[in-house]
Amino acid sequence: MTARPQNVHQARLLRLLRDEGPRSRAELGDVVHLSRSKLAVELDRLVALGLVEAAGLAASRGGRRSGIVRLSPALRFVAFDIGATSIDVAVTNGELEVLGHVSEPCEVRAGATVVLDRALDLLGKLRDEGLIPQEVHGTGIGVPGPVSFRDGMPVAPPIMPGWDRFPVREAIGQELGCPVLVDNDVNIMALGELHAGPARSVNDFLLVKIGTGIGCGIVVDGAIYRGVSGSAGDIGHIRVADDGPVCACGNTGCLEAYFGGAALARDAAAEARLGRSARLAEILAATGEITALDVAAAAAAGDPVAVRLIREGGRHVGQVLAGLVSFFNPGLVIIAGGVAGLGHTLLAEIRSVVYRRSLPLATGNLPIVLSELAGAAGVIGGARLISDHVFATA
Amino acid sequence: MTARPQNVHQARLLRLLRDEGPRSRAELGDVVHLSRSKLAVELDRLVALGLVEAAGLAASRGGRRSGIVRLSPALRFVAFDIGATSIDVAVTNGELEVLGHVSEPCEVRAGATVVLDRALDLLGKLRDEGLIPQEVHGTGIGVPGPVSFRDGMPVAPPIMPGWDRFPVREAIGQELGCPVLVDNDVNIMALGELHAGPARSVNDFLLVKIGTGIGCGIVVDGAIYRGVSGSAGDIGHIRVADDGPVCACGNTGCLEAYFGGAALARDAAAEARLGRSARLAEILAATGEITALDVAAAAAAGDPVAVRLIREGGRHVGQVLAGLVSFFNPGLVIIAGGVAGLGHTLLAEIRSVVYRRSLPLATGNLPIVLSELAGAAGVIGGARLISDHVFATA
Known part of the structure; x- marks a missing residue:
């Protein structure tokens, strides 16, 4: 207990x-x-x-x-950061310092039982290293889809077959014998930034995660804002234009249909097939596919097509973000996620559009920065989520 | 005191x-x-x-x-709701029931001294009617522009020449000898809806005011969310399209360049001049101008051009609002303001776009309604604003 x-x-x-x-x-x-x-x-x-x-x-x-x-130095929090194609497990002390962190590829579509068993196996490895001297005091879990925070389970998550209404909180709580909270992966990243990133001193900010898809964590007055049905921050399907590409959601012109890891890989493969980039064509011929990371590498090596694709993506993210900045007037915007690894080309384009299109009053003192926590934001945020709960009156 | x-x-x-x-x-x-x-x-x-x-x-x-x-039945709150072209002054009891309410045309561009003197004159009329038996316990003021809530003054308001950094709170506080708070007019309308409208039982909602311009009041957890520099909710300059009409702000394709009282009057006059609507041409010939109210009347009488202009406007508002609903996941959206008087044609179009373009999880239980308070929302909200302050520990 x-x-x-x-x-x-x-x-x-x-x-x-x-x-x-x-x-x-x-x-x-x-x-x-x-x-x-x-x-x-x-x-x-x-x-x-x-x-x-x-x-x-x-x-x-x-x-x-x-x-x-x-x-007490014996205090231990555990975090599971479950992504679309990866799983991160970490153990922290009471001050949320990461004592051990393992990460491995894992397809979330393998289903709840398989993925959660794998997370528990990874936790077992950390336990075997002697990182958990006594009990676990709480576990925070992030999953890549909409969550009923109250019920501790995913609700109709589009990329998580087999997870709909799976009782994640109950299952892990029984297994580990400790309090458990479950939230959207973008929300726990935002909490990680609030605890250990540039947002430490900012009460109202946005964290935009650009991975396979695009999502946004919203922090109001130092706490996650989840909206009335827990879907706040789901910005991937905001309209960029009426006549854009068809999106997986059935509408046309959604932000995710233009950009994100999946759209970037699609567009790069198309450019390669059209013979517009020798470098991208080489990668496609050698491996049979192009990933967002391949595009990043090509851009870093000076491939003009790769640079153009990243800049176009940044422009579309910037167009949506400019509206959200006018609406929300945040004190900070953090760009994070796998595709944020595209780095300063992407950031420069996003900044350019937001600073031009948002209201001057809203951008006057608004920093737009890349996350400095990289892969650690999710697990630190998971630990923060559950420690906020454990360090509160019951 | x-x-x-x-x-x-x-x-x-x-x-x-x-x-x-x-x-x-x-x-x-x-x-x-x-x-x-x-x-x-x-x-x-x-x-x-x-x-x-x-x-x-x-x-x-x-x-x-x-x-x-x-x-105490002697408790009195005062509210000034200063709009672009009108001024409303009301006196309420402690339960925020409106005991007296006067409204008259007044150009905010006449400057702070002229407009505030006029407000005090109108309050004097209500005092003469015996509505304020003892002292005024507090005054809440709304103005049509960005406000530094902390300083109690407008900051760089675009349509309020002569008001920039005018110490409204200090001036009225000294005049009336009571606590005074100043906020954006859309924020006080949202507070009015929170107190006496359909939002009474909703903690997180949006109030979209469509007047000469377009603004949004944001309520989070039962309180106004103002953003870090007080400009949250300024949605009139969110981009609808890259190639739209030029806006007063210098960008192209802003929501206000497409719709709002000013844009609607402009478009209706253009249609009249092109001879596309005999009814609108008649109004233009008779009065030299067409107002948003004229368009509303023409639409109500079945003029197809007027109906089309209103539907197109509703579609553009809906496109922006759909993104904000996905982002914010509110429990209610209220449409208010002068142009909201265009009524159910406008509402139907806004609903149609939001329900089609926002995420199903965000719209599943989302009512989108017209304000039922009409002109009273601002003054009730002004009284609510100051009563929240007076009914709190100092």
């Missing part, structure tokens, strides 16, 4: 120690506005619960030296 | 009495989870502050009859 704080003061202290690291009692007292004796009572209770421990004495601030406290 | 609640319990009681009307002490105790004696203490203090008063005895619930309390 995972210990939980008993009141809001304890919850606040746990989150402070998570986000700021070990602190002296004097420093904690300054922040939480509790009397010395009340603070001592709450900290003693957290020690008794096994969540906090003493860690020596702080330097003197003039009087008696204050005792330092920290989160 | 306006009295304010001294703690969160008192604030909660005041908002309950505002939103639910007179209640017995027994009923209030059930809701706020205070002991009988603690509740009595807090209510006594609110009576002493002049904010609450006793109002007889409730029907028996089995035992002793419980005393009914209500907000």
Whole structure:
């Protein structure tokens, strides 16, 4: 049974120690506005619960030296970041530092049982390395599709056959004997950026993930905004033009029909077949297919067709994002995901369109940046999601 | 000096009495989870502050009859709803019932001093009618442009010459001797719908105002979302197409370049000059201009050109709104503003596009409705804005 704080003061202290690291009692007292004796009572209770421990004495601030406290080093959170074609499993301590992280290719369409068993196997490997000395205190899971956050299960996810209404939270909770929360993979990436990325000091921001498809995590006042049915941020099917390519959703001209890993691979293969790029044609002949990564490599090597495809993609993302920036007026936009690896060519094009098309008042102080966390955003965000839950009153 | 609640319990009681009307002490105790004696203490203090008063005895619930309390009938909030070409001034009681409401044409471009003086004159008329027995407890003001909510002043408002950084809050606060808050006119309309319209039971919704221009109020978790620089919801310049009409902002293909009162009048006049509508040509010849209201009247009388212009406008609003619905996943969309008076032809077209183009998960339970408050939304919202402030701890 995972210990939980008993009141809001304890919850606040746990989150402070998570986000700021070990602190002296004097420093904690300054922040939480509790009397010395009340603070001592709450900290003693957290020690008794096994969540906090003493860690020596702080330097003197003039009087008696204050005792330092920290989160128990035995605290462990687990994160599963399940993507369309990969799975990441990580273990963190209470401060959400990643102690171990394994990643391997895995097709989400293999179905819930296969994929979740594989995640548990990977977790077993981390356990065998001695990374989990006692219990797991909570697990956060991201999946590549719409989720009923309340029910802890995917709902009608388009690229996850066999997962519809599969009780992910219940299944993993029973297996690991700890609290579990399940969310959309883009939302947990946004939480990862909120915890450890450039968004740490920003309350309202957008994370745009460009992978096989395109999605958006929305943070309002430091928390994920999910919308009334949990589908907020699903921007891949926003209309770019009336007469664009046909999309898998049945409409024409959706953003994902123009760009994203799948559209980029499709367009690059078409250019190769038309003989417009010797480099792309070579890759197609050698491997029988072209991936978004191949296009990135070709662009980095100076292939003009590859560069043009990336710039056109960036322009379409920018057109949609410009509207969302006018609407939402965020303090920061982060571009992330596999295709974001296309890097600064893509970023430059997105910036150019947003800064030209959004309202000056909304872009005056708006940074648009690439994620610096790369593959770690999802697992850090998964750990953050469940730690927010465990470090709150029940 | 306006009295304010001294703690969160008192604030909660005041908002309950505002939103639910007179209640017995027994009923209030059930809701706020205070002991009988603690509740009595807090209510006594609110009576002493002049904010609450006793109002007889409730029907028996089995035992002793419980005393009914209500907000003091002397409480008065004032709202100024300043539009591009009109000004509305209203006085409400503590429950935000409109006791008096005057509206008259007024050009906002006449400048801050002229317009605010006119608002104070209109308030004087309501005072002369005896509607303000004692003091004004707070004033909420909406203006048709971007506002620094923190500073209480318009910032670089495009259609309000002479208003940039004019200290509206300070000026009116000194004049009326009460707390004042200033916000964008669309935001106060959204608050009005939250208080008295179909949004009363919805926490996350959008209010789209189609007037001379087009704007959007965003409500997240029962509160206005303003964005990091206060410009959230400014959707009039979201791109509909690359090759559309040139907009006043300098870009091409913005929503406002396609639709809104100004664009509709422009297009109707063009059709009249081309001889495509005898009815519109008649209006143009008779008055020298065509307004959005003229187009509405022509459409209601069956003029096919007028109907087509309204449907095309609805289609463009729907295209932008479809993207915002996918992004924001609201629980309700309300269409309001002068041009919303075009009614069900416009609504049908907007609905048709949004239900076809947004994600099914986002539209499954999404009502799209016309505002039922008409001109009252702004003043009710202005009163709500300032009452939320006055009925909170300082």
